[in-house]
Amino acid sequence: xxxxxxxxxxxxxxxxxxxxxxxxxxxxxxxxxxxxxxxxxxxxxxxxxxxxxxxxxxxxxxxxxxxxxxxxxxxxxxxxxxxxxxxxxxxxxxxxxxxxxxxxxxxxxxxxxxxxx
Numbered sequence: 001x002x003x004x005x006x007x008x009x010x011x012x013x014x015x016x017x018x019x020x021x022x023x024x025x026x027x028x029x030x031x032x033x034x035x036x037x038x039x040x041x042x043x044x045x046x047x048x049x050x051x052x053x054x055x056x057x058x059x060x061x062x063x064x065x066x067x068x069x070x071x072x073x074x075x076x077x078x079x080x081x082x083x084x085x086x087x088x089x090x091x092x093x094x095x096x097x098x099x100x101x102x103x104x105x106x107x108x109x110x111x112x113x114x115x116x117x
Contacts, residue, residue, distance in 0.1 A: 005034070006056040013050035015043045021050075027081040033067040034058045035078060077109040 015021055022042045029036040034056055041051040061068045070078070 002057045002059055004055055005058045007054070009051060009053045011051040012048070013043060013046075015041065015050050019043045026083070027078055028054065028083070030070075030075070030078050030082050032069050033060075035070075080105065081109060 020043075024040045024042070026038050027035060028038045036054055036056045039053040039055075040049040041053070042048075043050040058067050059070050059074070060066060
């Protein structure tokens with residue numbers, strides 16, 4: 001089981017309808033029982049981030065409600081995503097095909113993790 005322990009958001013630019021908003025995500029930190037995801041939101045085709053967010057998920061025992069270590073399967077899924085620079089892809093990190101491939105790996109990993117929790 002997983003629960004959100006911490007969230008944070010900073011908005012640097014207004015986003016309103018009908019703006020097209022894209023989100024870039026990365027695993028910023030992977031601990032023994034927690035993972036920190038960072039998200040950058042971009043408006044339309046702009047090169048600078050409009051908003052930054054992060055959230056921390058903690059893996060907990062569903063009965064005791066206490067943190068527990070990630071299993072080896074969850075770690076194997078999350079470790080390749082650790083430190084990926086998709087968040088900063090508009091500032092010179094991963095672009096195009098590489099970013100899409102990493103996003104697909106992340107989506108697949110999220111499905112795998114959901115099945116484990």
